[in-house]
Amino acid sequence: MAASVNKLAPGRILIKGGRIVDPWAGLxxxxxxxxxxxxxxxxxxxxxxxxxxxxxxxxASGLIxxxxxxxxxxxxxxxxxxxxxxxxxxxMAGAAGGFTTLCCMPNTEPSIDRAATVEYILRKSSDAGSTxxxxxxxxxxxRKGTELAEMGELAGAGVVGFSDDGSPVHNSSLMRHALEYxxxxxxxxxxxxxxxxxxxxxxxxxxxxxxxxxxxGMPGAAEESMVERDIALARLTGGRLHLAxxxxxxxxxxxxxxxxxxxxxxxxxxxxxxxxxxxxVTGRKDGMVEDSVFLGLNAYDTNAKVNPPLRTGEDIAAxxxxxxxxxxxxxxxxxxxxxxTGKECEFDKAEFGISGLETALASLxxxxxxxxxxxxxxxxxxxxxxxxxxxxxxxxxxxxKPGNEADxxxxxxxxxxxxxxxxxxxxxxxxxxxGCKLKxxxxxxxxxxxxxxIDKNIRTEVKV
Amino acid sequence: xxxxxxxxxxNREIEKRSGTTGNAVVQTEWxxxxxxxxxxxxxEEIELVFNHATAMEEILGREIKKVPTLRSKTxxxxxxxxSTRTRASFDLAAKALSADVIxxxxxxxxxxxxxxxxxxxxxxxxxxxDVIIMRHQCSGAPYFVARNVxxxxxxxxxxxxxxxxxxxxxxxxxxxxxxxxxxxxxxIVGDILHSRVARSNIHGLAAMGARVIACGPPTLMPVAGAxxxxxxxxxxxxxxxGCDVVMPLRLQLERQQGGLFxxxxxxxxxxxxxxxxxxxxxxxxxxxxxxxxxxGIEISPEVAHGPQSVVEEQVANxxxxxxxxxxxxxxxxxxxxxGK
Numbered sequence: 001m002a003a004s005v006n007k008l009a010p011g012r013i014l015i016k017g018g019r020i021v022d023p024w025a026g027l028x029x030x031x032x033x034x035x036x037x038x039x040x041x042x043x044x045x046x047x048x049x050x051x052x053x054x055x056x057x058x059x060a061s062g063l064i065x066x067x068x069x070x071x072x073x074x075x076x077x078x079x080x081x082x083x084x085x086x087x088x089x090x091x092m093a094g095a096a097g098g099f100t101t102l103c104c105m106p107n108t109e110p111s112i113d114r115a116a117t118v119e120y121i122l123r124k125s126s127d128a129g130s131t132x133x134x135x136x137x138x139x140x141x142x143r144k145g146t147e148l149a150e151m152g153e154l155a156g157a158g159v160v161g162f163s164d165d166g167s168p169v170h171n172s173s174l175m176r177h178a179l180e181y182x183x184x185x186x187x188x189x190x191x192x193x194x195x196x197x198x199x200x201x202x203x204x205x206x207x208x209x210x211x212x213x214x215x216x217g218m219p220g221a222a223e224e225s226m227v228e229r230d231i232a233l234a235r236l237t238g239g240r241l242h243l244a245x246x247x248x249x250x251x252x253x254x255x256x257x258x259x260x261x262x263x264x265x266x267x268x269x270x271x272x273x274x275x276x277x278x279x280x281v282t283g284r285k286d287g288m289v290e291d292s293v294f295l296g297l298n299a300y301d302t303n304a305k306v307n308p309p310l311r312t313g314e315d316i317a318a319x320x321x322x323x324x325x326x327x328x329x330x331x332x333x334x335x336x337x338x339x340x341t342g343k344e345c346e347f348d349k350a351e352f353g354i355s356g357l358e359t360a361l362a363s364l365x366x367x368x369x370x371x372x373x374x375x376x377x378x379x380x381x382x383x384x385x386x387x388x389x390x391x392x393x394x395x396x397x398x399x400x401k402p403g404n405e406a407d408x409x410x411x412x413x414x415x416x417x418x419x420x421x422x423x424x425x426x427x428x429x430x431x432x433x434x435g436c437k438l439k440x441x442x443x444x445x446x447x448x449x450x451x452x453x454i455d456k457n458i459r460t461e462v463k464v
Numbered sequence: 465x466x467x468x469x470x471x472x473x474x475n476r477e478i479e480k481r482s483g484t485t486g487n488a489v490v491q492t493e494w495x496x497x498x499x500x501x502x503x504x505x506x507x508e509e510i511e512l513v514f515n516h517a518t519a520m521e522e523i524l525g526r527e528i529k530k531v532p533t534l535r536s537k538t539x540x541x542x543x544x545x546x547s548t549r550t551r552a553s554f555d556l557a558a559k560a561l562s563a564d565v566i567x568x569x570x571x572x573x574x575x576x577x578x579x580x581x582x583x584x585x586x587x588x589x590x591x592x593x594d595v596i597i598m599r600h601q602c603s604g605a606p607y608f609v610a611r612n613v614x615x616x617x618x619x620x621x622x623x624x625x626x627x628x629x630x631x632x633x634x635x636x637x638x639x640x641x642x643x644x645x646x647x648x649x650x651x652i653v654g655d656i657l658h659s660r661v662a663r664s665n666i667h668g669l670a671a672m673g674a675r676v677i678a679c680g681p682p683t684l685m686p687v688a689g690a691x692x693x694x695x696x697x698x699x700x701x702x703x704x705x706g707c708d709v710v711m712p713l714r715l716q717l718e719r720q721q722g723g724l725f726x727x728x729x730x731x732x733x734x735x736x737x738x739x740x741x742x743x744x745x746x747x748x749x750x751x752x753x754x755x756x757x758x759x760g761i762e763i764s765p766e767v768a769h770g771p772q773s774v775v776e777e778q779v780a781n782x783x784x785x786x787x788x789x790x791x792x793x794x795x796x797x798x799x800x801x802x803g804k
Binding site (some may be wrong): 206207208211212213214215216294295297298299300302341344345346347348349 | 498500501503504580581582600601602603604605607608610611622623624625626657660663667686687689690691
């Protein structure tokens, strides 16, 4: 049935009986959503639509219907690393994960430090035809950290922010100027906070687990000292600072203070930093089991190697609290696909990163089931939160207001599935969730009213 | 993981049933296809290794020091990092058991041509290896290999992580001198943070009921809590007081460039095991060193070659312990006698 639906380009879509959650409207109710010619037409308790060949009815009872997810932090790898991911495969993976917009990071080859690269990505993404791709431009030319990129040209070409992600801007004076200069465009400067002299050679969180595994650690202080510096520069310049993938409790506290002070600072956290501890590197996925104090053959799981590294349970608790208190604005995947050879090797030599677009929602729903965060709260961190971080470049995206582009995600919070990397749309099969049973599955994703992903288990009906 | 812990329990049960807590060796069985670290070994299993090693010593003392136990088995020494004694020791051990031995080193092999570790070991497996003995500069590399091959893997040292055969030969040496390990006070001195020998000894000694004190400058110590059974001490004079065994570790001289200590001069003043310091230990205390030694830095020449040093004996015991381990890993406890 799914296949026949895909061939249709329904003029009208009626999503019936779902739990509709719209963070912008503060809406959380069971009802119907009607889409007409790619736009939101109506949200109501019950909508009766005139039958017709152009009407696709979706039975959404038991499902959640919400605005499409927006990922602030995706590595699409194209141009330059098409063996890891392409814009087309990344866009498809995003759609399967419920994302309708992906902000792609500029650590490509060439990097996104000039308009031509932005245009290339936008053209490629319109060819790929599904998920909206919003490039992030470089802060410095070639991400080298020595000279500012032509931020004005990049802004004109349509970037939604600036970042040298993967590399921090080490030169504090240059970072200061980036925060000042970007004020002209009202776009955020996104920093990957890491003092490289403290983290040099590190492959996981510094602490007890690294000590027992004999691996070089990256201390939390490597992140926190840069967070602290960046906040000082935001204070100095009045620039808009966005802190990528926070991973430690102390970082959350620093951002809390900065926000209290009224600085223009926002922050994001990834699903893996919210759900996985450093123990995952040992191959133990459910925390320490009493009887398994020695290492098993699954130890040194390179799929759990990520930067910033997976931290501790206390850090996770602080990150969750940060989400609930509004200190952390958004959840972003930091989707970092890699080839098999980049991960099937010695731990020290393996690449950093987790392929996360397609497992994000299901891993986050664990937090909802545990009562760590409300469902509406979670959805806001994937929708209105990221839009608030981006600011005016995404101001048109504000939920289910009639006339808005119909970017919609429909998911089943109860459906169980087992993560089989070979079945991911992403070329990046690198996930520590391999073989894990997750609960929560995207059923349908719409971008501008067009179906970009539909699960075979969804109940649809075409009225004639 | 669960399989092995099951075996641990099983061993305990067998012991309980037979009511021979003091003499459980007869009943203890060996279930480990790989030997990647000592953390997986119970006290009974370590004693089993000692008993087998004693039998192997007897073979090594014969005029014709060769038995056919591992005839037709292929043992591959795969050393990605420099080694003299460990490699030679495994080589001799395998040959004394009549196994066929192939030596592969990173230099001069396809590794130099950029072959991945996975492809290298799969090739070795296809050549018919029964055991891969591997030394690698990356912590955890033997776990990665063991996940991907059907043959046995013995870890001959991985990065900073583990060196189980060294730890077992150290413990065997102590065991012979002190008639057991339980209750002994053992001081490991030096760069604990970067030492695979220290880590494997810590696990093994804890299982045997010894008290371990790790001593060195704070920059060369692992974070607090990583090894709950170990007491950490920065003052060697205090640590060495009344101990039974002193084990200085080799100081990697490049750590000084990394800013972890000011100079080798200061290091040796604070942490060198000297006759004066050794006099604070219990009478009859012994000194071990995993080698190669930096005489005059972590150990004074007088101690290194003095009456309390058992360094040369360690090397000899290494062959017997490795013969025991090769036999256990390949044949388990099911084989017969050594044909006396």
